[in-house]
Amino acid sequence: MKLLKKLIAVLALAPALTLASEATFPLDQAPDRTRDLSSLQNGAKLFVNYCLNCHSASAMRYNRLKDIGLTEEQIQNNLLFTSEKVGDLMTVSLSPKDAKTWFGAVPPDLSVIARAKASGEGSGADWLYTYLRTFYKDDTRPTGWNNLVFPNVGMPHAMWELQGVRNVKFVDEKDPHDASKVVPKFSGFEQVKPGTMTALDFDNATADLVSYLEWMGEPAQNTRKRLGVIVLLFLGVFLLLAWRLNASYWKEVK
Structure with missing residues (x-):
């Protein structure tokens, strides 16, 4: 009976111990632009051009973009591919088998990704905002890219042409848990190749994209809050x- 109680206690503490042992990268606070229609429209354009090639949003229809001020004609001319219709769901033609072969895993559906990434460290928007801005070149990875928020991620840097190519710099520091060991600590980025955007413009574009992802998770959220x-x-x-x-x-x- 005592052994059983000890086993239950260990199992109960295991998740907390695991989370405590993980080194998490500090998250930046994402600007909230979910009420800014121009930002949401720019975010929708970025989502279609850079995310929807691999990631689907199967709970979202293109015609719902009329809620952020776009007309059906604008959606048809600027955000749809040839064979798609305004009433279609935001799905991709990439097969799960090919995705697993190329990336090692099937890219997740992004319909509610902003909610799924929320944690005690910050909101889902904070996680996405920091994640999308912390890619760096890493030739040891199959895709040639790595990420500070999600180490060894299978996803390449989809917006690298906008941000440019960067290397990451680390410095060795003593392990706070073991003085005989050293651990690498992030000390900054080194710009290797400039992108088509300045750093400030890229941050703003990322904020627009993240705000759109947050809005997409619950398109009626602003109406709900107003009614509340x-x-x-x-x-x-x-x-x-x-x-x-x-x-x-x-x-x-x-």
Whole structure:
């Protein structure tokens, strides 16, 4: 019985110990542009051009982009491939078998990726914003790229032409858990080849893309929040009226 209790305690602590032992890269706070229609439109364009080649968004239809101010004609002319229709789901033609052969794993569906990546370290938007901006050249990897947030990731740097090519610099530091060991610590990037965007422009473009991914996870979120405020205001007024009505009623009873 004692052995069983010890086993249960170890199993309960195992996930926490595992998370504590992982070295996580600090996340940058993502700008919230989910209410900025121009940013969402730019994010949708980036998503279609750079993400939708491998990643699907099977819970999203192209015509839902009308919610961010795009007309059906704009969607048809700028965001659709030849054979697709405005009412189609955002799927890809890449087969799972080919994806696994090329990348080692099937690229995940991005419909709710901003929610899926939320953790105690930060929101899903923070994770995506930092992840998309911390790719670096690594010739030891099959794709030629690596990432600080997701080490040894199978995904290549899809937007490298915009950001350019960068190497990463590490310095050795003493392991806080074992003074006899050293661990590499990130100390900065070295720009090897410039991109078509400046660093600031790329950060802004990434913020637009991440805001779109966050919006796509729940297109009605801004409406929901707005209705929530209206309902709370209504309940507040109703509570005030009920309180005064109750006071008036008991005044007559007395």
